[in-house]
Structures are given as structure tokens and as C-alpha cells.
Amino acid sequence: MPLARPHSLSGTLTPFLYPAISVARRTCRPPFRCHSTTTAPEAHSPQPHPSRLDPAADDYSLTPFADRCILTVEAGGGGHGCVSFLREKYIEEGPANGGDGGSGGNVYIQAVRGETSLHKLARRRLIKAGRGRNGQGKVKGGERGSDTVITVPVGTIVREIQRHDAVALMEQEYEQEQWKRERGAVEEEEAAEGKASFRKDRWLVYPGTIPSELNRMKFPELPRPRRSHLAALEPEAPMWLDLDKHMETPMLIAAGAMGGLGNTHFMTPFNARPKMATRGDEGLKISLQLELKILADLGLVGLPNAGKSTLLRSLSNSRARIGNWAFTTLQPNVGTVVLDNHKGRPLVTSRRPNGELRDNFTIADVPGLIEDAHLDKGLGLGFLRHIERAAVLAFVVDLAAGDAVSALQLLWREVSAYETQRGQELNAETERRMVTYRPAGRSPRPHPATDLVDSPPHLDPSPDPLPFLTSTPISSKPWFVVATKADLPLTQPNFEALRAYLADVTAGSLPHPSGRKHAWKRNVHAVPVSAIQGEGVHMIPQLVMDLLEE
Numbered sequence: 001m002p003l004a005r006p007h008s009l010s011g012t013l014t015p016f017l018y019p020a021i022s023v024a025r026r027t028c029r030p031p032f033r034c035h036s037t038t039t040a041p042e043a044h045s046p047q048p049h050p051s052r053l054d055p056a057a058d059d060y061s062l063t064p065f066a067d068r069c070i071l072t073v074e075a076g077g078g079g080h081g082c083v084s085f086l087r088e089k090y091i092e093e094g095p096a097n098g099g100d101g102g103s104g105g106n107v108y109i110q111a112v113r114g115e116t117s118l119h120k121l122a123r124r125r126l127i128k129a130g131r132g133r134n135g136q137g138k139v140k141g142g143e144r145g146s147d148t149v150i151t152v153p154v155g156t157i158v159r160e161i162q163r164h165d166a167v168a169l170m171e172q173e174y175e176q177e178q179w180k181r182e183r184g185a186v187e188e189e190e191a192a193e194g195k196a197s198f199r200k201d202r203w204l205v206y207p208g209t210i211p212s213e214l215n216r217m218k219f220p221e222l223p224r225p226r227r228s229h230l231a232a233l234e235p236e237a238p239m240w241l242d243l244d245k246h247m248e249t250p251m252l253i254a255a256g257a258m259g260g261l262g263n264t265h266f267m268t269p270f271n272a273r274p275k276m277a278t279r280g281d282e283g284l285k286i287s288l289q290l291e292l293k294i295l296a297d298l299g300l301v302g303l304p305n306a307g308k309s310t311l312l313r314s315l316s317n318s319r320a321r322i323g324n325w326a327f328t329t330l331q332p333n334v335g336t337v338v339l340d341n342h343k344g345r346p347l348v349t350s351r352r353p354n355g356e357l358r359d360n361f362t363i364a365d366v367p368g369l370i371e372d373a374h375l376d377k378g379l380g381l382g383f384l385r386h387i388e389r390a391a392v393l394a395f396v397v398d399l400a401a402g403d404a405v406s407a408l409q410l411l412w413r414e415v416s417a418y419e420t421q422r423g424q425e426l427n428a429e430t431e432r433r434m435v436t437y438r439p440a441g442r443s444p445r446p447h448p449a450t451d452l453v454d455s456p457p458h459l460d461p462s463p464d465p466l467p468f469l470t471s472t473p474i475s476s477k478p479w480f481v482v483a484t485k486a487d488l489p490l491t492q493p494n495f496e497a498l499r500a501y502l503a504d505v506t507a508g509s510l511p512h513p514s515g516r517k518h519a520w521k522r523n524v525h526a527v528p529v530s531a532i533q534g535e536g537v538h539m540i541p542q543l544v545m546d547l548l549e550e
């Protein structure tokens with residue numbers, strides 16, 4: 001059932017806006033119950049208490065927040081194989097019975113709804129899964145290493161920076177060895193030396209083996225390096241994950257390494273008591289860059305001190321900090337507006353793109369933008385990426401702080417410059433991923449024969465085209481303007497000018513403030529509000545719902 005609007009939106013666009021606000025205050029009970037994601041719902045007062053909207057400078061709640069971090073994840077190494085022999089009554093020198101080492105633990109990643117920040121991961125830096133336990137006598141295999149799950153907020157982008165895959169290097173070495181062997185080179189070498197070499201990094205020998213004995217021992221050919229079957233489930237390298245949905249089950253990013261082989265594997269008809277076992281493999285190590293882009297439905301964009309945080313407080317139960325100075329807000333705040341009739345029944349039958357019934361929407365309040373924010377002035381650039389992901393944008397302009405139209409144009413200039421910059425970054429990133437990156441192991445390997453001769457490095461494009469990095473251009477998102485501080489005197493002419501400007505933009509007689517051709521300008525609304533008194537803000541939820549359906 002569509003929501004009966006408390007006041008039609010066209011009502012807010014009449015020339016008598018300011019009287020309309022005070023009428024709304026007396027007669028209208030907004031049907032939206034508001035509560036934030038972090039605090040308990042307040043008593044169901046239709047209008048928030050004014051003191052909540054004009055709090056003391058120290059009346060706020062601040063949670064630790066980080067939206068970027070670099071992390072190294074390491075899958076568990078394998079346990080070593082065991083060198084042991086059967087020893088029983090009357091069997092003094094029994095055959096080999098050393099068990100294999102356990103495989104290492106896996107590293108998983110999971111995006112969950114409750115998380116809001118990456119600060120905990122930023123502090124950890126290195127996340128390791130458990131190492132497999134060593135094998136034991138009586139053919140007992142070692143225990144598996146424990147798995148690790150990294151939980152991140154929904155909206156996190158994971159990029160691979162570097163990877164160290166010891167098994168891939170071993171595979172490469174093994175293939176080269178095989179190739180040499182086929183050509184008889186190794187046999188000649190071995191014949192000359194009389195034995196296969198002992199490699200400390202690959203073999204374990206019976207404790208107490210003295211060096212002279214070690215020199216006499218003949219080591220078998222090194223077994224082919226193995227990978228866990230789970231490795232097939234790892235994402236294609238170089239990893240680039242966009243975790244924009246809540247995940248019910250974790251996703252594997254690094255499978256644990258295999259354990260070493262016990263000495264039973266090296267028994268031959270001529271040698272039932274081999275004195276060697278292999279060491280467990282080293283776990284896969286990947287350096288990742290995590291970046292959180294808040295996935296809010298509505299993003300607030302405004303100059304410092306425009307009243308964004310007050311607006312967020314008036315719409316939700318957020319306790320964002322408010323102060324009469326620039327840069328009060330230093331980190332993004334997210335509030336949730338719940339749309340129901342106080343009994344849990346939805347008043348708006350709006351659906352999310354995935355078909356879920358929408359009973360709330362989220363608002364992200366980010367630090368204010370200043371002129372040249374796209375050149376990293378102020379705090380703007382770091383936080384512009386949060387609004388990049390919002391479905392709808394609300395440009396918050398202060399009617400009491402000079403010409404509202406110029407303020408709006410300045411904001412759009414910054415947003416548009418950021419959009420251009422992002423477009424260039426995406427192109428460069430795509431190019432880099434298409435051509436140069438070839439991590440060891442996961443991409444098709446060159447033939448060992450060609451590797452031996454000095455061949456130029458392989459920079460040919462990878463055979464499977466990598467998915468393009470996409471992001472909806474900011475200028476094509478639906479937007480509207482919230483004109484705040486409408487309670488202050490002499491702000492009405494400023495609002496009239498803003499409304500006339502937006503009407504011209506919608507009609508096409510004036511260009512879109514971003515200067516872009518295909519920018520969204522279907523029906524740009526301007527909503528006058530006095531957030532500090534909670535007046536006029538009840539128009540916003542309905543407008544947002546309409547725009548979310550665009």
C-alpha cells in the first residue's frame with residue numbers, strides 16, 4: 001500500500017513555504033518512527049525533542065572508525081611429516097610408520113551487516129590461520145590447523161597488493177627439475193656426485209643422524225608439490241572483491257598449505273626403513289588493501305557547518321556531534337530511518353532491488369566539503385567515496401550562509417571533479433589488471449624449457465578478461481536539495497532563488513550544476529527545513545523513497 005503523504009511534496013514548492021512549515025508542525029504527525037543503528041529507539045514522540053537537535057557540544061556518541069587498512073593474511077603452514085619406525089616386543093627394527101603432517105588452516109572473509117568499521121582489522125595488520133600439527137608415529141596424521149574468519153562491514157572492497165605463494169615456486173622448480181631429468185641432465189649430475197642432494201628446507205631426517213651418515217644417504221626424488229582441494233575455491237588472482245552484500249557463509253581467500261609426508265611414503269622394496277620425511281609447506285601469504293565505502297541509501301553532501309549532522313539527528317536517532325564551527329564531523333555517521341506504523345507494519349511497500357521489502361533506509365552524514373576538496377583540501381576527498389555509493393544524494397545548503405545557488409554549484413563542482421578523477425583511476429586500474437600483474441602460481445605458467453633460456457618477462461594480457469570495475473557515476477544518481485536553517489530571518493528570498501534555479505535546471509533552460517550532459521535532472525526538489533526544530537524534515541523520507549524507486 002503506498003504511503004499517504006502527510007503533505008504533498010508539491011506543497012513544499014509553493015511560494016508560501018515558510019508558513020507551510022509552521023502549519024506542518026502544528027497539524028502533522030509524521031508516520032516515520034526513527035531510530036539509529038547504534039542506540040535504542042526513543043519513546044515514540046512524533047517530533048524529536050528540540051534539545052536533542054540542539055545539543056551541547058559534548059553530547060554525542062563517537063565510535064572508533066577506520067575506512068581503510070592494509071592487512072596481510074597468511075594461510076596456515078602444513079605440519080611436518082614424521083620419521084618413526086615400528087618397535088614392538090620381538091620386533092626391534094620394524095618398518096617405517098611415520099604419519100603425515102596436518103594441513104594448515106584456511107583464511108576466510110565474510111561481510112556482515114553489524115560491522116561498521118575496519119578499525120579492529122587496521123590494528124591487527126597480520127592475520128594468520130593455525131599451522132597444521134606434525135605427524136606422529138603409528139601412522140598418525142597431524143591435526144589440521146585452525147581456520148580464521150575475517151569479518152568486514154558490508155561495502156568493503158578488497159584488493160590484492162602482493163602475494164607470496166611458496167607452493168607455486170616449488171611447482172615451478174619441480175617442473176624445471178622434471179624437464180632437466182627428461183634430458184638426462186640430472187642423472188649425469190647425480191652420477192657424478194653419487195647421490196641426490198639433501199635439502200634442509202625440504203627434508204627432515206631421523207633425529208641424531210650424523211653429517212657423515214647424511215652424506216651417505218640417498219634421498220629419493222622430491223614429491224610433486226601438492227595443494228589442498230580447497231585451493232580451487234580461492235578467488236582468481238589478483239584478488240579484487242566487492243563485498244556489497246551480507247554474506248551468510250564465509251568465502252575462502254587463502255587455503256591452508258599441505259602437511260609433509262611421513263617416512264612411510266619413501267619405503268621401497270629395498271629400503272623398509274627410510275630415515276627421511278618431508279617438511280610441511282609454507283602457507284600462502286597475501287597482502288590486501290581493504291577499503292570501506294559506506295552503503296547508505298541517502299548521502300548528505302554539504303559545506304562545513306551547513307547543518308548535515310543536525311538533519312541526520314532530526315531524521316534518525318543518531319547522536320552525531322553538532323557544533324557551531326566547521327569540521328565538527330570528522331568521520332562518517334550512519335543513521336537509520338524506520339518506516340512503519342509503530343507496530344512493525346510497513347507503510348510503504350517499496351522493495352529493494354533484491355526483492356526484499358524495504359522498511360527502513362539509511363543516511364550517511366560525512367564531513368563537510370570545501371572548495372578544492374577534490375584536490376584533497378579539508379577532509380573532503382577521503383570521504384567523498386562514501387557518498388559515491390549512496391543511491392540518492394541530498395545536497396544540504398545553509399540558507400543563512402550566503403547565496404544558496406552558488407553553494408550548490410560549488411558542491412557540484414567538487415563532486416564532478418571527484419567523479420572525473422575516479423573515472424581516470426578506474427581506467428588506470430583496469431589497464432594495470434589487464435596487462436602487467438602476473439602472480440606466481442595462479443596464472444598459466446610458461447613452459448619450463450622457455451624459462452631456462454633468458455626470455456623476456458611475460459607481459460601478455462591474461463587469457464581470461466578480468467571483470468571491469470564499475471561504479472555508477474555520481475552525477476547520474478537522483479538528487480535533491482535540503483535547504484536548512486529556514487527558521488532564521490531573511491532566508492526566504494534565498495530559498496525562492498534556489499527553487500527557481502532548480503526549476504530551470506529541471507526544465508533544461510539552465511545546465512546541470514555539474515556541467516555534465518547526462519546528469520540526472522528529472523525533477524529536482526528543494527525542501528526547506530528547520531532541522532534544529534524538526535520542521536519540514538518529515539517530507540524527506542517520502543521523497544527519498546520515491547527517488548530510490550527511480
Ligand SMILES: Nc1nc2c(ncn2[C@@H]2O[C@H](COP(=O)(O)OP(=O)(O)OP(=O)(O)O)[C@@H](O)[C@H]2O)c(=O)[nH]1
Pocket residue numbers: 053054302303304305306307308309310311321322323324325326327328329330366367368484485486487488529530531532533
Ligand atoms: N537556526 C538553525 N540552526 C541550525 C539548523 N541546523 C543546524 N543548525 C546549527 O548549525 C550549526 C552546525 O550544525 P551541524 O549539524 O554541526 O553542521 P554540519 O554540516 O554537520 O557541520 P560539519 O560537521 O562541521 O560539516 C550548529 O550550531 C547547529 O545548531 C537549523 O535548521 N536552524
Ligand SMILES: [Mg+2]
Pocket residue numbers: 308309310321322328329365
Ligand atoms: Mg556534522
